[in-house]
Amino acid sequence: AQSVTQLGSHVSVSEGALVLLRCNYSSSVPPYLFWYVQYPNQGLQLLLKYTSAATLVKGINGFEAEFKKSETSFHLTKPSAHMSDAAEYFCAVTRTGGGNKLTFGTGTQLKVEL
């Protein structure tokens, strides 16, 4: 069985500050990990994915995430927050042979303040 834990249901940062959204996973087989973002009244949009290639993954809008097997983590970071980054972020995991169905965390609402 797989699971994802996102620490912090709400995170608030100042514009220009570092964004760090935490994700820890549990998987009995090598995982494949994703970060999605949901802006208000829109569907989920893929930010980035890890599929066993490079452990540091770069995504859209300046986001990146690092896969750390020893820590079972896949934290999302962005060096400098922008007001437009305010949204809800979801970490998800899937596995080989799982039909690509995603197991999601509970989401983190990011607020960016002036």
Place this chain on the structure above:
Amino acid sequence: EAGVTQFPSHSVIEKGQTVTLRCDPISGHDNLYWYRRVMGKEIKFLLHFVKESKQDESGMPNNRFLAERTGGTYSTLKVQPAELEDSGVYFCASSQDGLYNEQFFGPGTRLTVL
């Protein structure tokens, strides 16, 4: 190219009534997924179609839920009879064939059962 569309965007029904949600995937996407998010909780997988066949329906809550995908194009998810605990946001996603291909999500249908 049009994205994944879902109809209706909102539905408010009484307990015991029937509701049908529709999803139109991106043209050419053989894979279609349904997910649900109950308020405050994680997004959970419901089922996966490959063309018109149900590949995995392990996440369907009970037999009050019926999903179809006639002709391998659009899909419907019927809830009959609806219960209070069925309230939530129902997301549809589609993807091309292949491992870990991006799932493109629709904006969701918010279902409220009173």
